Every structure is written in structure tokens, then in C-alpha cells.
Amino acid sequence: MGAPREVPWVVIGGGIAGLEAARLLGISEPGGVLLEATDRFGGIVRSDTWRGAVLDVGPDGWVAAKPQMRALCIELGLGAEVVEPQPAAKKLLARVRNGLEPMPRGLKLTIPTTARAALGIAARDKGMARRVLLEPLVTRKNWGDSHTDESIGDFLRRRMGARWAREVSLPILAGIHSGDPDELSVRAAFPQFVEAEAAGRSLLGQAVARRRAGEAGTFLSLRGGLGQLVNALVEAAAAAGDLRLNDPVRGVEGAGAGRARVELLSGEILDTSRVVVATGPRVGAQLLGAGAPALAAKLEEIPHGSAHVVIYALAEKHVAHTLDASGFIAIDRRAGGVVAASFLSSKWPGRKPEGFVFVRAFLASGTHFDANAATDAELAARGLEELTPLLGLSGNPEKDWVRRFPRATPQPVVGHIARMYSARALQDQHPWLALVGAGYSGVGLGDALRSVHEGLARWGGPPFPSIHVAFR
Ligand SMILES: Cc1cc2nc3c(=O)[nH]c(=O)nc-3n(C[C@H](O)[C@H](O)[C@H](O)COP(=O)(O)OP(=O)(O)OC[C@H]3O[C@@H](n4cnc5c(N)ncnc54)[C@H](O)[C@@H]3O)c2cc1C
Numbered sequence: 001m002g003a004p005r006e007v008p009w010v011v012i013g014g015g016i017a018g019l020e021a022a023r024l025l026g027i028s029e030p031g032g033v034l035l036e037a038t039d040r041f042g043g044i045v046r047s048d049t050w051r052g053a054v055l056d057v058g059p060d061g062w063v064a065a066k067p068q069m070r071a072l073c074i075e076l077g078l079g080a081e082v083v084e085p086q087p088a089a090k091k092l093l094a095r096v097r098n099g100l101e102p103m104p105r106g107l108k109l110t111i112p113t114t115a116r117a118a119l120g121i122a123a124r125d126k127g128m129a130r131r132v133l134l135e136p137l138v139t140r141k142n143w144g145d146s147h148t149d150e151s152i153g154d155f156l157r158r159r160m161g162a163r164w165a166r167e168v169s170l171p172i173l174a175g176i177h178s179g180d181p182d183e184l185s186v187r188a189a190f191p192q193f194v195e196a197e198a199a200g201r202s203l204l205g206q207a208v209a210r211r212r213a214g215e216a217g218t219f220l221s222l223r224g225g226l227g228q229l230v231n232a233l234v235e236a237a238a239a240a241g242d243l244r245l246n247d248p249v250r251g252v253e254g255a256g257a258g259r260a261r262v263e264l265l266s267g268e269i270l271d272t273s274r275v276v277v278a279t280g281p282r283v284g285a286q287l288l289g290a291g292a293p294a295l296a297a298k299l300e301e302i303p304h305g306s307a308h309v310v311i312y313a314l315a316e317k318h319v320a321h322t323l324d325a326s327g328f329i330a331i332d333r334r335a336g337g338v339v340a341a342s343f344l345s346s347k348w349p350g351r352k353p354e355g356f357v358f359v360r361a362f363l364a365s366g367t368h369f370d371a372n373a374a375t376d377a378e379l380a381a382r383g384l385e386e387l388t389p390l391l392g393l394s395g396n397p398e399k400d401w402v403r404r405f406p407r408a409t410p411q412p413v414v415g416h417i418a419r420m421y422s423a424r425a426l427q428d429q430h431p432w433l434a435l436v437g438a439g440y441s442g443v444g445l446g447d448a449l450r451s452v453h454e455g456l457a458r459w460g461g462p463p464f465p466s467i468h469v470a471f472r
Pocket residue numbers: 012013014015016017018035036037038041042043044045058059060061062063247248249250278279280283307309405408409436437438443444445446448
């Protein structure tokens with residue numbers, strides 16, 4: 001092992017957050033190092049192609065209301081590549097028993113925004129519509145200090161009524177987090193709901209105001225898949241520092257005088273005054289176990305969920321369903337199996353291979369299926385078995401892809417905000433450290449980017465371009 005090499009900064013993790021951190025750090029101080037454990041950049045984000053069509057196997061879009069992703073795309077010259085979902089994909093279906101039914105339309109974060117949406121609910125069930133429309137009159141919770149919390153399940157049942165919560169809001173909102181609605185924190189996962197109630201406003205009023213303010217449609221993506229952003233980020237960040245693949249980090253420790261030592265699995269040691277840990281909280285806890293044990297213990301308290309994805313390329317002639325929606329979501333997830341599906345080739349423009357369609361199934365564990373224990377072949381078979389009656393499939397898929405994301409989804413459970421306050425205080429004891437990426441303050445791509453901007457701000461320096469674009 002040689003002497004430690006001094007570098008201006010080290011970023012650990014080459015997902016979206018790590019790449020953006022390296023790009024920004026390199027603007028003010030080139031010459032740092034980004035270390036990625038695997039043989040590719042992008043982390044959870046990954047685009048493949050099949051027969052000329054793009055296929056996002058991880059995330060396939062971002063929440064439009066969060067400005068950071070679009071701002072970054074514009075900054076990297078990809079502004080013209082940002083695409084909206086195709087018109088048919090504005091519809092979402094619900095899996096109810098063994099059939100698919102349309103979900104109510106005109107919703108923002110599952111809250112109705114138009115009279116038409118309310119009428120749609122009334123056509124489904126008058127009692128449910130009456131209860132939804134009474135939401136502005138519901139007694140408000142006193143949100144007290146910033147540590148007061150409630151589960152998404154309790155919050156939405158209280159405000160929107162049990163049926164709307166169970167049949168519409170919770171399957172979608174808990175599905176976003178692959179989590180349990182009775183464990184997820186409304187304050188951490190959907191802070192806008194808490195802001196509305198704390199300010200004495202109704203959820204219906206807030207949703208209508210957002211629609212009137214012209215808030216962009218629900219999701220956006222890139223024409224060439226989200227891998228396009230990864231490629232652009234790699235190109236921009238490579239100008240800023242040394243981006244290394246297949247170079248995992250073993251651990252990080254303070255070295256005194258505001259400096260840290262980053263130990264690589266290869267035995268190399270880097271000495272620096274700025275370490276960005278962009279691996280997600282679970283791996284972050286492992287890396288910091290020896291150097292910052294109290295912080296590591298705090299991060300270990302964050303539970304993580306797993307995602308199991310199977311994408312099928314199906315001959316169009318073998319699919320009876322028109323796939324005129326973004327996909328479906330199961331109302332009752334308790335049994336496990338296919339809990340959601342995206343009709344990827346219907347959802348985004350230009351993503352349909354000639355003569356074929358892409359359907360992506362999300363499988364989860366439940367009382368009748370253990371997704372963790374299933375082999376790849378079993379996952380693919382189970383998905384196909386469940387999709388066959390739902391989509392009217394005849395004939396086998398031309399190809400399938402199984403992708404597993406074990407313990408990759410941090411769960412912002414009740415108490416998460418208080419836990420993060422403690423984690424931030426512990427992080428502040430290490431002036432060389434910034435924890436960034438998804439899982440600390442939000443779990444989506446936009447949240448991951450925002451955490452980079454906030455995390456790097458602790459070192460001051462020149463303003464970061466993305467922040468200006470994002471909040472102009
Ligand atoms: C199936 C799935 C679908 C999703 N869909 C969406 C969506 O549609 N929209 C949305 O906004 N969000 C979505 N998300 C969430 C989104 O993927 C994350 O918010 C985002 O990708 C997190 O990026 P990151 O850079 O923080 O972490 P990651 O992408 O997890 O990157 C962390 C990187 O660190 C590397 N690493 C780990 N250990 C080490 C080590 N010891 N040394 C060096 N490197 C290491 C990893 O290999 C990885 O490349 C989805 C997540 C999943 C799992």
C-alpha cells in the first residue's frame with residue numbers, strides 16, 4: 001500500500017447523485033475522484049435498447065412538480081429531449097381482483113382537482129364522493145413542531161375518508177415508495193399535504209390551486225430514456241475529475257485537521273478535505289461504521305424495501321388489451337405478486353419496437369408469494385401468469401428481462417424527519433463529509449439532485465448553476 005494521495009474531493013457512488021456532485025465540485029475545483037463500485041455509471045438508472053426501442057429498466061420518468069431534473073437536463077443541453085407522457089398514458093388503471101378498471105381522472109397526487117373528477121367519483125360511489133367533498137371541513141391536526149408526524153395511511157383516511165384512501169390514494173402513493181402506508185411518514189414522503197393542513201388549507205383547495213397555477217403534468221422523461229441524462233452527466237463530470245468504474249470503497253475515516261482518508265478495496269488511500277457519500281444511506285452506514293459510528297448507527301435505522309422488476313417484450317398480436325394507459329396498480333397488495341405494471345411502450349413517445357410492446361411488471365412479496373426467495377425464472381413466470389388474464393395475452397414473450405433492486409428503496413417511515421435532524425447534527429461533526437442522494441430527504445430523482453445541492457452548500461463556494469436554473 002502506497003502513501004495516501006491528496007485530492008481536492010472524493011465522491012463515492014456513480015449514480016445520478018454522485019455524478020451531479022462530481023460535476024458541481026469540479027466546476028470550482030477540478031481534479032477530484034469519483035469511485036463507482038460496479039462496471040457502469042447511473043446506479044439505479046439504466047436504459048437499454050431492444051430492436052431499436054429504448055427501455056428504461058429502473059426509473060422511467062420524474063415527478064414534474066420537482067424542478068431539479070428538468071433544470072439539470074436544460075443545463076446539460078438536453079432541454080429539447082424532455083418529453084411528456086403520451087395522451088393515453090394520462091390514464092391509470094386499477095387492478096381490482098382479476099380485472100382492470102380505470103382510476104378516477106383529474107387528480108393531483110391522488111386528490112381531485114376538478115368538478116369532473118368529483119363527478120367521476122360520484123358515478124362510482126355517491127357515499128365516497130360525499131366524503132371526499134367534505135374534506136375541507138375535516139378537523140385539522142395540530143402539527144406543532146417539526147417532529148410531529150403521522151403515517152400516510154392515517155393522514156389520508158382522516159382527511160379523505162377510508163374508502164378513497166384505500167381504493168385510490170394509498171395504492172398509488174404507497175406504491176411510489178414500495179412501502180407500507182401505515183408505516184410511511186406523511187411528513188417525510190408528502191410534505192405538501194402537511195404544509196396544506198398546517199396552514200389551515202384543505203387538500204382539495206391545494207390540489208385545485210396547483211392545477212390553476214399550471215403545475216406541469218405528473219411525470220416527464222427523456223426521449224432517449226433516462227440513460228441519456230447519465231451519459232450527459234458522465235461527459236460533464238469527466239471534465240471535472242477522474243471517474244473510475246470497478247473501484248469500490250471500503251471505508252472512510254476522519255484524519256484530523258478537517259481532513260479524511262478514503263480507503264479503497266484495492267488498498268489505495270485517498271486523503272481529502274471533502275468526501276461526498278452518494279451510495280444511499282444503507283451502504284453509507286457501512287462505509288462510515290468505523291469513522292463515524294454514531295452517524296452510521298442513525299443511518300442503519302432507516303428501513304429499506306426491495307423492488308423486483310420483470311420487463312416483457314410481447315408481440316402486439318399476442319396482446320388483446322389496448323394498453324391505452326400508463327399501466328395499472330393493484331388496490332390490494334397483501335397477497336404479493338404483480339402489484340403494479342407500466343405499459344412502457346404506450347407511456348412515452350417513440351419507445352415501441354415495431355410489432356411489439358413492452359410491459360414492465362413490479363412484483364412484491366406478500367402472503368401468497370415471496371419475491372425475495374423466487375429465482376429469476378420464477379419471477380418471470382409468476383409475472384406472466386398474472387398478466388395473462390389481465391391483458392389477454394396469448395403466446396409467450398419474445399424476451400424478458402429480470403431486474404432486482406435488493407434493499408434499494410429507503411423507506412421514510414414515521415419519525416424519519418426527526419431521525420434525519422439527528423443524522424444532520426452528527427454529520428456536522430465531520431466537516432469533511434456530505435451525505436447526498438435519495439433516501440435522506442425524499443426518494444425520487446429530483447429529491448436526489450436537491451440533496452446534492454443542499455449537501456454541497458455546506459462547503460460554500462461559488463453558486464451552483466443548477467440551483468439557479470431550478471429556482472429562477
Ligand atoms: C425499481 C425502481 C424504480 C424507480 N423509479 C423511479 C421513477 O420512475 N422516478 C423517480 O424519480 N425515482 C424512481 N426511483 C428512485 C430513483 O431510482 C432514485 O431516487 C435514484 O436513482 C437514486 O440515485 P442515487 O444516485 O442517490 O443512488 P443510486 O442510483 O443507488 O447510486 C448509488 C451508487 O453507489 C454505488 N456504490 C455502492 N456502494 C459503493 C461503494 N462501496 N463504493 C463505490 N460505489 C458504491 C452503486 O453501485 C451505485 O452506482 C426508482 C427506484 C427503483 C428501485
